[in-house]
Amino acid sequence: MEVLILVLSFVILLIIGVPIAFSIGIAGILTMLMSIDALPALTTYAQRMATGLDSFALLAIPFFVLAGGIMNSGGIAMRLINFARVLVGRLPAGLAFVNVIANMLFGAISGSAAAATSAIGSIMGPEMKKEGYDENFSAAVNITSATTGLTIPPSNILIIFSLASGGVSITALFLAGYVPGILTGVGIMLVAMSMMVLKNKGLKGLASVLGKVLLASVILVGAGIGMKVVHGASVQAFKGVLYGLLLLFLAFSVYKSATNWTFFKFAFKKFIDALPSLLLLVIVIGGIVAGFFTATEASAVAVLYALILALLYKEITVKDLPAIILKSVRTTCIVLLLVATSIGMSWIMSYENIPQNVSSGLLGLSDNPVVILLV
Structure with a gap:
């Protein structure tokens, strides 16, 4: 009853x-x-x-949300989007791919799906509309891809899960989140591409069904791999994912440089421009894995690093901080409630x-x- x-x-x-x-x-x-x-x-x-x-572990949530707010206002989100555009912008449904990649990067750095949705959506929404993408399609891509930040570390949800499950290692959960999170992002990109192709052929309904089946399959595979990581070999899996992504980027860069040297120079410039932002992910996750600080302490480090970076970019000033903090407080209150x-x-x-x-x-x-x- x-x-x-x-x-x-x-x-x-x-x-x-x-x-x-x-x-x-x-x-x-x-x-x-x-x-x-x-x-x-x-x-x-x-x-x-x-x-x-x-x-004490829940203190990580407001810190990661604040880090996301600083990244949004400090120009870090735009640099991640420009880097994502270089990687996948030329592919079919290119801007949808850029949206997904940018959300994955932003969510992985900020640990907050809400912050990623707001930051990336406010920039990519008008861009996709300008390129002729359907508004509902653009919103769906942004919202679904922002959820990858729930699994790609650092993740507020994984911290909450650790507490609710009686103390499962946050480090193990963080390492286990990479594979399912990345596979989910890849699945969303495949769904977006299939929907665009089939929609152009007048098969919108079929595209929706096939897309959902494809995404569900990818998520199930990722979840299974994640469970394997939680139960063992987490560090090896973590290294494997990082090495795989690095090799993928290098292979893509070499291929493009062989066919277009101008593009390679442009891509390298955007990578260097986004590198300080990407280093935040390395500092946070690397520090946790190496044992330099806990997940909660890492969230405070993320805020400090994002703040220094935003001030160096001269995108914000000290006068902008109260508004950023207030917005982060509102988001944090919703999450903690x-x-x-x-x-x-x-x-x-x-x-x-x-x-x-x-x-x-x-x-x-x-x-x-x-x-x-x-x-």
Whole structure:
């Protein structure tokens, strides 16, 4: 009964347009009222929310969001976009590819999908419209590709997952996030290209179906590889991904330089221009893997590095910082409210034995792991 009330109330609240954080909180409280009086239920839920946020590791979220805000206003996002345009701008659906690559780079550096959506979308949206791309298509590409920042480290979601799962190593999660995150980005690019090609041939519906199947397949493969990394050989996988990306870039550069020396010089210039921004990713992840600092300390380092870089680029001044900080605070409040209500619901589900009841029901259907996974 508790499972039914929890799911139905949550879905109904979402359908009528209630923000997701409030939907989670209200659904959780309604479920608690099945077994606890009103006043104790509200008090307990509030206590669980406050206790859940009382974590040093969660400090990484506001720092990474602030780093993303500084990168957006400080010209770092534009340099990443210019670098992405050099890499994939000449391919079919080139600007869509640029959008995806830029979101992957920005999300990987800032750790925030919201910051990536705002930063890249505000620049790429008008550019794609100017080139004749459909506005809905442009928005879909930007929103979906921004989610790659949820898995490509540093990632706020992986930090939250580490806390919610009882202390899984954040470093291992960060290293495991690269392969599925990159494969997701590649899958989105393939979907965008297939939709553009088939749409031009009048097969828009078929493009949508094939695109979804293709993206789901790529994500499943990436998730499987990520799980392997979590359970072992994480450092080797991390190095493999980095070496693979480096070789890919070098091969692409050599190919282009052999056919067009002018393009190679232009590409190299854009790479050098974006290199200080890309070094932020190396500093953050390299520092965590090497043990120089924790994920939380790395987020503070990211803010400091992004601030110094933005000031050196002369894109912002000290007078611009209050507005940037205020915007980051608003984003952080939204994220942490969602985290707090989710922690409260997690406790309620444990209190009502909902996970045990659901797992018992699934095991009653079959003992085959593949069948249970599909269900």
